[in-house]
Amino acid sequence: MQEYDIVIGLEVHSELKTNSKVFCSCKNQFGQAPNTNCCPVCVGLPGALPVLNKKAVELVIKAGLTMGCQINDLAVFERKNYFYPDLAKAYQISQLVRPICLGGQIELEDKVVRLNRIHLEEDAGKLVHCSAAIGTLIDYNRGGVPLMELVTEPDxxxxxxAVEFLTRLRQRLIYAGVAECKMEQGGLRCDVNVSVKKKGSKELGQRTEMKNLNSFKSVYRAINYEANRQIEILENGGTVVQETRKWDDNHSRSVSMRKKETSSDYRYFPDPDMLAVEIPREDVERIRKTLPLMPDQLRKRYVEEYGLSDYESEILTREKALSDYFNEVLSFYNNPKEVTNWILTEILNKVKDLSEEIAISPSDLAKLLKLVEDKKVTRTNAKEMLARIMENGEKLEALEKEYAGSVDGDALRALVETIVKNNPNAVEDYRTSDTPEKVFRWFTGQVMKETRGKANAVKAEEFIRELLK
Amino acid sequence: MDIGKLSLIELAKAISEQKLTSYEVTKYYIERCQEKSDLNALLEIFDDSLDRASEMDEKIKGGFKGKLAGVPVIIKDNILYKGKKASCSSRFLENYVAQYNSTVVQKMLDEGAIIIARANMDEFAMGSSTENSAYGVTKNALDPSRVPGGSSGGSACAVAAGLAPVALGTDTGGSIRQPCSYNGVVGIKPTYGRVSRYGVVAFASSIEQVGPITKNVKDNAYMLSVLAGGSIHDDTSLKVEVPDYLSYIKGDIKGLKVGVLKEIEEAVKGLEVEKSYKEAVKFLKDNGAEIVEVSIPDFKLTLPCYYIIAPAEATSNLGRFDGVKYSRRSAEAKDVDEIYVKSRSEGFGKEVKRRIMLGNFVLSSGYFDAYYNKAKKLQQKLIAESKKAFENCDVLVLPTTAGEAFKIGAKGGDPVEMYKEDLFTIMANILGTPALSLPFGKGESGLPLGLQIVADRLNEGLIYNVADFIENNGGDYARV
Amino acid sequence: MSKTKISIEEVKRLAGLSALEFSEEELSAFIPEFEAMLELVDEVKNCDTGEAQLNYTTHLLSECREDEAKESFPQEEILLNSPKTKKGSFCVPKMLD
Known part of the structure; x- marks a missing residue:
């Protein structure tokens, strides 16, 4: 294994976050009854014509700008011709000669991966393979959903x-609002090209391609399997055949496609139903201005302006949903250190993954932290309240009434008097001790214990000091 | 009133003024359609036509105004009219029922038209005689032993035979103009993009247009004003204002610069049309037009250029007819690959298959640059040449066809001979310019010949003015 | 000029791309016709296009359709002409994926 270099190139397809499809006004929406998000364009009815969605082009430009791509001033759409039942028109509208974006790069921890291009195309319909009696069912709801295809150099x-690259790419697309990348819905799919060569050799090996991997785990396993398979072939004196292989996730292996691709002659030519799109500089600059901060920029801000650690800022920016949440809490309660502590220690242990919606609203979390700061509730009680909100869906207002300062005024004073009266030794300790604060805290603890945390902490401390004098 | 003698404009006026009802007009034309069924111009007369006419009469009484209120119209069988069959004269689409209205149909319905029938054509508009129809050849309206031309042969025959005051055709390489010439009627291929193609079954998307076929030039201008205009469903349709084309008709051509192509002078030598063509030029000159000799040096290459671009687009456009989603699926097919191959092989006629094969040849790897890209470059060169020509003239005149309509079966054996039918018409499709054909002169058997007027893009108005002048002042030449 | 020739293998390759099948009889009739067609289009292959460049008809990004979703067609209208449907879907014999 050590004597070989693995060379990997990726082709990543992401469904773009638009309201309507790329060539018609049907909804871009997942999970509907089959063939209900369809019109003549989606099903390739005779006479139907594609009408390009501006937003789809703008999102690809936006994606390109986050990765330093050059934006072509003229984008051309071509037809890629082949027969397949998920392809209603027997051609896919895609881009070959003049894609929207050229070049660009994504920086990984230890290297830079260069991009070849990003282009816009349409997704195909979905095939559902049922029993032989029923057959294969075709649903064109996904047909025409805008898809960006990003092609890397074999870096x-x-x-x-590969997984690091995909993680960063996914992060950027989500941050930029370009795509949601819902892997489980096929929102991000990856074709992997793998070849191996003798370490240091300039000569590239024969590559194989595995299409439509839809989880990072599959990508990871598929690459390792395929690299090992190729190395084994070479070690045994064989040659690797250039082919498309299918990754079988259930058995963790790649297999040669049973049926060879009948033709890779796609006969691309400019779609005569479409006009090429001129993209003036002003439009690119206008789109650039709408770019939100990217995760690396946010991380920098968290460290430099908020004084967070690298570790903390890395976690907070891993998912856009989380950094959005963090930023919003700050807009109500501007104490980054404190908010970070709560999120990292109390909130993230209650969610399954970082992109999940957090079950306490940013404004409620801010209110809760304010209650702690104002000593209306103790930290311990605040944690309890947080758990009850996030786990049982209880309301902050109700809990506040239950916890914060419900024992107050004369009743509280009476309680403190009783505690002081019943603990003469402690009172003596307080007056003679080198560390009276420790004893003082013992008293506040007693008050909280007696009231099960529901005493007005500020008042309680006031009374204790007064009565201990 | 003799309904059959009224022009489209007169008819529309009489109905809107309630001097005639749509019902009686529609009934008259449907009876004509039935009487003349031996022409095989029509594939179907829509059985709800009279009901629609009655409804329209009620609407007109209620104050409805529309340019085509109550007027019967026939459409070519590749234009979608929701709820009605549209077969493109193909076995493949034998039972295909349109699921939506084409833009042109919608525009006509909005103006109150009664669409009464669909007309025969060459399968998928590929052909010049309607002999490629899966439903039998249409006969020439003036001589039933001859072809009506094509591909819009059914539409042109229908208008010539008085089956409707107007019919729609489509023109990819001459498919409106050539049959108009053969049947002695008027037809225009508008500027590319002037009329939306949405809902028109595509053959060669980048060069084809829908256009009206009428008995006279003014009717044609009137009708184009209805059909023209950009569509939100068609990015290639031009989003420019639609003029009232009738307003361009002045009854005068003094000072008009009429271009005569050097290459045409050459090409017509010895052809049946030569004499009429020369008479036409002389006629224009005698009536005050300035005749200018211009040149499009690569004119002769328009034909081979077309036979690369059109089949390339057709092969891709016809891919959707795969037996999976609609219409024909071969009963023999056991798996998906057989569905494709058998449905298509059974469903398409010979000429369609030939062009699909040719299209795949010029697009396939290794040939793409030499053929397809070369043809696209040649198209640019031709456009540049035409621009230069139009710097020196307002319109070009050229023949529509080499001669009069030929006998059914006369060109059966040789596809390339048939292709040459479009020698004079293809130029306008390659250039994207408007071109109209109107009757001018007679052939050896006394059948009409056609004269083409071509102008630069969006200059339909200029064309209509010249054509109308010829029609009204051409005497015997312009009489069919 | 020598006549453009095309081999039977080439014709079969094109038939594959076209999803068409021809009987041997059809093929033998087809080849000379196809060669005549190629002879015609070879005039373009052999012509001089000088300085002419490929050109695209264009529109501005700002002229493209706004991203507004509209109602789709009812499922039954979409499936109207289908030769075979099941469970609201178009249906073909079971494919090996």
Whole structure:
């Protein structure tokens, strides 16, 4: 294994976050009854014509700008011709000669992966393979959903790097509002090209391609399997055949496609139903202005302006949903350190993954932290309240009434008097001790214990000091 | 009133003024359609036509105004009219029922038209005689032993035979103009993009247009004003204002610069049309037009250029007819690959298959640059040449066809001979310019010949003015 | 000029791309016709296009359709002409994926 370099190139497809499809006004929406988000364009009815969605082009430009791509001033759409039942028109509208974006790069921890291009195309319909009696069912709801295809240069040299690349790409697309990348819905799919060569050799090996991997785990396993398979072939004196292989996730292996691709002659030519799109500089600059901060920029801000650690800022920016949440809490309660502590220690242990919606609203979390700061509730009680909100869906207002300062005024004073009266030794300790604060805290603890945390903490401390004098 | 003698404009006026009802007009034309069924111009007369006419009469009484209120119209069988069959004269689409209205149909319905029938054509508009129809050849309206031309042969025959005051055709390489010439009627291929193609079954998307076929020039201008205009469903449709084309008709051509192509002078030598063509030029000159000799040096290459671009687009456009989603699926097919191959092989006629094969040849790897890209470059060169020509003239005149309509079966054996039918018409499709054909002169058997007027893009108005002048002042030449 | 020739293998390749099948009889009739067509289009292959460049008809990004979703067609209208449907879907014999 050590004597070989692995050379990996990725082709990543992401469904773009638009309201309507790329060539018609049907909804871009997942999970509907089959063939209900369809019109003549989606099903390739005779006479139907594609009408390009501006937003789809703008999102690809936006994606390109986050990765330093050059934006072509003229984008051309071509037809890629082949027969397949998920392809209603027997051609896919895609881009070959003049894609929207050229070049660009994504920086990984230890290297830079260059991009070849990003282009816009349409997604295909969905095939559902049922029993032989029923057959294969075709649903064109997904047909025409805008898809960006990003193609890397073969700069990736391990499965780990591939996953790191995909993680960063996914992060950027989500941050930029370009795509939601819902893997489980096929919102991000990856074709992997793998070849191996003798370490240091300039000569590239024969590559194989595995299409439509839809989880990072599959990508990781597929690359390792395929690299090992190729190395084994070479070690045994064989040659690797250039082919498309299918990754079988259930058995963790790649298999040669049973049926060879009948033709890779796609007969691309400019779609005569479409006009090429001129993209003036002003439009690119206008789109650039709408770019939100990217995760690396946010991380920098968290460290430099908020004084967070690298670790903290890395976690907070890993998912856009989380950094959005963090930023919003700050807009109500501007104490980054405190908010970070709560999120990292109390909130994230209650969610399954970082992109999940957090079950306490940013404004409620801010209110809760304010209650702690104002000593209306103790930290311990605040944690309890947080758990009850996030786990049982209880309301902050109700809990506040229950916890904060419900024992107050004369009743509280009476309680403190009783405690002081019943603990003469402690009172003596307080007056003679080198560390009276410790004894003082023992008294506040007693008050909280007696009231099960529901005493007005500020008042309680006031009374204790007064009565201990 | 003799309904059959009224022009489209007169008819529309009489109905809107309630001097005639749509019902009686529609009934008259449907009876004509039935009487003349031996022409095989029509594939279907829509059985709800009279009901629609009655409804329209009620609407007109209620104050409805529309340019085509109550007027019967026939459409070519590749234009979608929701709820009605549209077969493109193909076995493949034998039972295809349109699921939506084409833009042109919608525009006509909005103006109150009664669409009464669909007309025969060459399968998928590929052909010049309607002999490629899966439903039998249409006969020439003036001589039933001859072809009506094509591909809009059914539409042109229908208008010539008085089956409707107007019919729609489509023109990819001459498919409106050539049959108009053969049947002695008027037809225009508008500027590319002037009329939306949405809902028109595509053959060669980048060069084809829908256009009206009428008995006279003014009717044609009137009708184009209805059909023209950009569509939100068609990015290639031009989003420019639609003029009232009738307003361009002045009854005068003094000072008009009429271009005569050097290459045409050459090409017509010895052809049946030569004499009429020369008479036409002389006629224009005698009536005050300035005749200018201009040149499009690569004119002769328009034909081969077309036979690369059109089949390339057709092969891709016809891919959707795969037996999976609609219409024909071969009963023999056991798996998906067989569905494709058998449905298509059974459903398409010979000429369609030939063009699909040719299209795949010029697009396939290794040939793409030499053929397809070369043809696209040649198209640019031709456009540049035409621009230069139009710097020196307002319109070009050229023949529509080499001669009069030929006998059914006369060109059966040789596809390339048939292709040459479009020698004079294809130029306008390659250039994207408007071109109209109107009757001018007679052939050896006394059948009409056609004269084409071509102008630069969006200059339909200029064309209509010249054509109307010829029609009204051309005497015997312009009489069919 | 020598006549453009095309081999039977080439014709079969094109038939594959076209999803068409021809009987041997059809093929033998087809080849000379196809060669005549190629002879015609070879005039373009052999012509001089000088300085002419590929050109695209264009529109501005700002002229493209706004991203507004509209109602789709009812499922039954979409499936109207389908030769075979099941469970609201178009249906073909079971494919090996």
């Amino acid at each position: 990736i040299s391990s499965a780990d790097e």
